[in-house]
Amino acid sequence: MDIIANLALGFGVAVTVTNLLYCFLGVFLGTLIGVLPGIGPVATVAMLLPLTFSLDPATAMIMLAGIYYGAQYGGSTTAILVNIPGESSSVVTTLDGYQMARQGRAGPALGIAAIGSFIAGSFATLVVALFSPPLAEIALKFQPADYFSLMVFGLVGAVVLARGSLRKAIGMVVLGLILGLVGTDVNSGVMRFTFGIPALAEGISFVALAMGLFGVAEVIANLEQRGKNREVFTSRLGSVLPSRGDLKRSAWSIARGTGLGSVLGILPGGGALLASFAAYTIEKKVAKPPRDFGNGDIRGVAAPEAANNAGAQTSFIPMLTLGVPSNPTMALMIGALMIQGIQPGPQVLTQRPELFWGIVASMWIGNLFLLALNLPLIGLWVRLLAAPYRLLFPAILVFCCIGVFTINNNASDLFQLVVFSALGYLLIKLGCEPAPLILGLVLGPMMEEYLRRALLISLGDPTVLVTSPLSLAFLLAAAALLASIAVPLIRSKREEALKE
Amino acid sequence: MPAMLRNGTLALTVALLLPWSAPSPAQEYPSRPVRLIVPLGAGGPTDIVGRYLAQALSEQLKQSFFVENRPGAAGVIGTDAVAKSAPDGYTLLVVASPHINLEILQHNKPYVLMRDFVAVAPAFSYDALMVVHPSVQAKTVKEFIALAKAKPGALTYASSGPGSNKHMGGELFKLMTGTDMLHVAYKGSTGARNDIIGGHVHMMFDEIPAVGPNVIAGQVRALATTGPKRAPGFPDVPTVSEAGVPGYEHTGWSGIMAPAGTPKPIVDLLNAEINKLLAKPETKATWDKQGAETMPMTPAQFDAYLRADMEKWTKVVKQAGIKLE
Numbered sequence: 001m002d003i004i005a006n007l008a009l010g011f012g013v014a015v016t017v018t019n020l021l022y023c024f025l026g027v028f029l030g031t032l033i034g035v036l037p038g039i040g041p042v043a044t045v046a047m048l049l050p051l052t053f054s055l056d057p058a059t060a061m062i063m064l065a066g067i068y069y070g071a072q073y074g075g076s077t078t079a080i081l082v083n084i085p086g087e088s089s090s091v092v093t094t095l096d097g098y099q100m101a102r103q104g105r106a107g108p109a110l111g112i113a114a115i116g117s118f119i120a121g122s123f124a125t126l127v128v129a130l131f132s133p134p135l136a137e138i139a140l141k142f143q144p145a146d147y148f149s150l151m152v153f154g155l156v157g158a159v160v161l162a163r164g165s166l167r168k169a170i171g172m173v174v175l176g177l178i179l180g181l182v183g184t185d186v187n188s189g190v191m192r193f194t195f196g197i198p199a200l201a202e203g204i205s206f207v208a209l210a211m212g213l214f215g216v217a218e219v220i221a222n223l224e225q226r227g228k229n230r231e232v233f234t235s236r237l238g239s240v241l242p243s244r245g246d247l248k249r250s251a252w253s254i255a256r257g258t259g260l261g262s263v264l265g266i267l268p269g270g271g272a273l274l275a276s277f278a279a280y281t282i283e284k285k286v287a288k289p290p291r292d293f294g295n296g297d298i299r300g301v302a303a304p305e306a307a308n309n310a311g312a313q314t315s316f317i318p319m320l321t322l323g324v325p326s327n328p329t330m331a332l333m334i335g336a337l338m339i340q341g342i343q344p345g346p347q348v349l350t351q352r353p354e355l356f357w358g359i360v361a362s363m364w365i366g367n368l369f370l371l372a373l374n375l376p377l378i379g380l381w382v383r384l385l386a387a388p389y390r391l392l393f394p395a396i397l398v399f400c401c402i403g404v405f406t407i408n409n410n411a412s413d414l415f416q417l418v419v420f421s422a423l424g425y426l427l428i429k430l431g432c433e434p435a436p437l438i439l440g441l442v443l444g445p446m447m448e449e450y451l452r453r454a455l456l457i458s459l460g461d462p463t464v465l466v467t468s469p470l471s472l473a474f475l476l477a478a479a480a481l482l483a484s485i486a487v488p489l490i491r492s493k494r495e496e497a498l499k500e
Numbered sequence: 501m502p503a504m505l506r507n508g509t510l511a512l513t514v515a516l517l518l519p520w521s522a523p524s525p526a527q528e529y530p531s532r533p534v535r536l537i538v539p540l541g542a543g544g545p546t547d548i549v550g551r552y553l554a555q556a557l558s559e560q561l562k563q564s565f566f567v568e569n570r571p572g573a574a575g576v577i578g579t580d581a582v583a584k585s586a587p588d589g590y591t592l593l594v595v596a597s598p599h600i601n602l603e604i605l606q607h608n609k610p611y612v613l614m615r616d617f618v619a620v621a622p623a624f625s626y627d628a629l630m631v632v633h634p635s636v637q638a639k640t641v642k643e644f645i646a647l648a649k650a651k652p653g654a655l656t657y658a659s660s661g662p663g664s665n666k667h668m669g670g671e672l673f674k675l676m677t678g679t680d681m682l683h684v685a686y687k688g689s690t691g692a693r694n695d696i697i698g699g700h701v702h703m704m705f706d707e708i709p710a711v712g713p714n715v716i717a718g719q720v721r722a723l724a725t726t727g728p729k730r731a732p733g734f735p736d737v738p739t740v741s742e743a744g745v746p747g748y749e750h751t752g753w754s755g756i757m758a759p760a761g762t763p764k765p766i767v768d769l770l771n772a773e774i775n776k777l778l779a780k781p782e783t784k785a786t787w788d789k790q791g792a793e794t795m796p797m798t799p800a801q802f803d804a805y806l807r808a809d810m811e812k813w814t815k816v817v818k819q820a821g822i823k824l825e
Contacts, residue, residue: 189662331543345713
C-alpha cells in the first residue's frame, strides 16, 4: 500500500521533536493572535511569516500550517464569544454560537467547534492524502458558468439563513448585492460607485462591514439597556464542555458539515466560505427536530465549523498539486515556499515527497494540538465574558479597530467601520438580520465576475449556463431550494416554514 | 502595532532603546527600523520580493527592515503613502513593473512616479512564458498566429486584470502580429492560471516563477518566452522574437524606490547593499530556481531603465487603444 508508506514518510518528517515543537508553537501563536477580533488567518500568517524564514522548509510549512489552523479557530472563538466573525467563513457561526454564549453556553459552543473541527480536519486530511490528484482534476473542470450557478445556489441559500421575515431577508440579500457593486470592474477596470475615493477602489471592506454589523452594532444595542439588563451574558456559566447529549445531537451535523466542506474546499475562491453557509442551510432543513436554529441550536455551530475546517484542509489540494493557491492564506504559504527556495507546483509531490507528506501528516498533528490547546483554554475564554460590560465593551471596540486597521494599514477602513456600525444598529432596530446581507456582499461580485466571464468565453451565448451539466445541476438545486421556500409561502404557511 | 509585531521583539527593543536625536543621515543610517511598503496584498510576487529583500537587508545592515502591506486601488494607495512619507530612507517603496502600467493608464493618481520617487535599485527580473492549454492546436508561435488569424476573435487570452502585465503583453502581441484575440480579465493571477490549466481559456502570458512548474508537469504547453534571450530554466523554448515576432519583448521586474529628496548617500548605500545581495551565489541559486534573474544596476541605470520602459509601453497603450474606462 503506497498510501501507508507515504503517510509513514510524512509522519517520519512531522514527528520529530523540532517539528512537533514548531507545530505546537504555530497553533499556539495562531490562536493567540487569531483570537483578536478581525485579525483573521491572512493577517496572522503575514505577521508571523518572518519567524519561519530561518527554519528548514518542512518545519516552516508545518509551523505555518499550525498558525493557519490556530488563526482560523481563533476567528470562530470571537464569533461565538462576542458576535464578531473574524472572517467570512465564521459569519454563520455567530448565528447560533453567540446566542449560545448569551445563554451561558459559550463553553459547549466553543467545545463543539473544537471537536467538530478536529473530526472534520482528521477526515479532510485523509482526503488530501488519498485523493489529492483526482480532486484537483475535478476542481479544474469547473467552468465559469458552473461557478456562477454555484453562487446562485449559495445566494438562494442565504435567504434560508434568516430567522424572521422572508421579505426582510430578501431585502438584505439585495442590499448586500448592491454594496457588492462598489469597486473596480473586473473586465474594464472602471471604478463603480466609488465617488472618487481610492479606498473604495477594491470594494467595501468585508471585515469592516462584518464587524460593524455584528460586533459594534451589538455593543451599541446593549448600551441602550438600562441597569442589570445591560449584562449581555447570564452570570451562570454552566458546564464548560459539551455534554454527552450535545455530542449526540451534533454527530450527524458534524458528519454532514465535514463532507460538504471537504468537497467545496477544493474550489478556488469562495469554496470554503460557501461550505460553511451551505452546511448551516442544510442543517436548518434536514436536522432532526426539535430545531431551534438562530436561538442557540448547537448543531448550528457544529455543522458550519466542521465544514469550515474541512474546507481549510482540502484547500491545500490545489496548492500542493497545481501550485495554485485557493485563498490568500495559501498564496502566502506559496510565498513562504518560494522564499525557502522551493518552487511550489506539481513537482513538489514527486521531487520533495518528504515535504508533501510531511505537511499532510502535520495537518493532522496540527488539528490534534488545536484540540489539546483549546479545550483547556475554553474555561479561560468563558471567564472573560464574566467581565463587567464597562470593561468588556471598550475592549471589544478597541480590538475591532485594531483588527480593521491591520487589514490594509489604512485609516479609511475605520470610517467604513463607523458607517457600518450605524447601519448595523439601524438593522437591529428594524429587525433585519445581517447574515444574508454579508452573503450577498461576498457572493454578488463573484457571481457577476463568473457570469460575465462565462458569457465572454462563450462569445455571448447564454445557453452555456444550461449546457454544462454541473451548472445545470446547481441551477436546478437552486430552483428546488427556492420552491421549498416559496411553496409553503403560497400556502400562506409562511411563518411555520420560516420558524424552523 | 502590526509593524512591531511583524518584526518581533528585536524591532521593538531597537526602536525603544535608540536615542531619537538626529544623526548625520548616511553615517548613522539605518539607526531605526526601515519600512518597505508593498502597495499590494500579502502573498503576491511583489510581496515575496519585498519580504526577501527585507530579510536580507536586516541581516546585512544589522537593522530591522520590515514589510508593510498597503493594498488598495491596484497599488495607488500604498504608493501614494510612500510618496507622502519623509524622504529620510526609513520608508521605501517596493516597486514592480505594473507600476509603469498604472502610471500610463491611471490618469488621476495623487502622485507622479518619476517625479515623486527616486530610483534606488532593481532586484530581480522575470520573463513570462507564452503558454497555451495542451488542447490548443498550436505547437509553435507561428502555428498559434495562424490559428488566431483563421478564427479572428475566437481565441481567448487570460490576464490578471485590465492594465496588468499579462494584459499589456497580450495586447502587444496582438498589435505586432495583427491578430484578434479576446481578452479575459481575472481578479489576480491565480484565477487566470487555474483557468488556463483547466482549459477554459486558450493562451496566457504568465511569469516563469509562477507557471514554470505547470509547464514542466505538462499541464500547459510553453510556446515561447518573452525575454530578450532564452530563459535559463527553459533552454529549449525559443523567445517570442525568435519564434516569429521579431522585436517582441516583455519582461517583468521588481525593485526599490524611495521618496524624492532622499539623501543621495542613503540611496547609494541601499543600492550597494542590494547589489551585494544580488552578487551572492546563494541569492542567484534561490532565484534561478524560481526562473527569476538578478538585475544589478546603479541608481542612474535603474532610472534610465524605468524611463525607457515607460516610453515603450506608452506607445503600446496608445497604439492598442488600452483604456481603463
